[in-house]
Amino acid sequence: MHKFLSFLPIIEMLKPVKITIKAALEIKHIISNKNIPADYGLRILVQGGGGCGGAKFRLGFDKYKDGDLTYTEQEILVYYEKRQLMYLMGLEIDFEERTDARGFVFNPIQNKRD
Numbered sequence: 102m103h104k105f106l107s108f109l110p111i112i113e114m115l116k117p118v119k120i121t122i123k124a125a126l127e128i129k130h131i132i133s134n135k136n137i138p139a140d141y142g143l144r145i146l147v148q149g150g151g152g153c154g155g156a157k158f159r160l161g162f163d164k165y166k167d168g169d170l171t172y173t174e175q176e177i178l179v180y181y182e183k184r185q186l187m188y189l190m191g192l193e194i195d196f197e198e199r200t201d202a203r204g205f206v207f208n209p210i211q212n213k214r215d
Contacts, residue, residue: 125176
């Protein structure tokens with residue numbers, strides 16, 4: 102569990118973005134190997150959103166800011182802005198490794214039908 106959770110008055114909000122196990126392992130690897138401070142969480146940022154280009158998503162590590170909505174996923178503290186919720190709902194962060202590139206991707210969550 103994130104050490105900062107006990108100090109920050111967080112209300113568990115909606116969990117708009119899921120994080121796959123593979124992505125969670127990579128995020129935790131970055132946190133431990135890049136000396137990310139213990140009071141930082143994963144910030145999901147949305148750029149754009151209107152018009153033909155659609156929304157673009159970015160990940161980073163940041164401190165809690167007034168007005169942030171927060172939740173934990175795969176034991177990772179996640180921050181996002183309320184105004185970005187509509188762009189984040191139903192997404193999943195995954196980590197892909199291909200021969201030509203590797204990195205995080207945002208995919209729509211696939212509804213599983215029985």
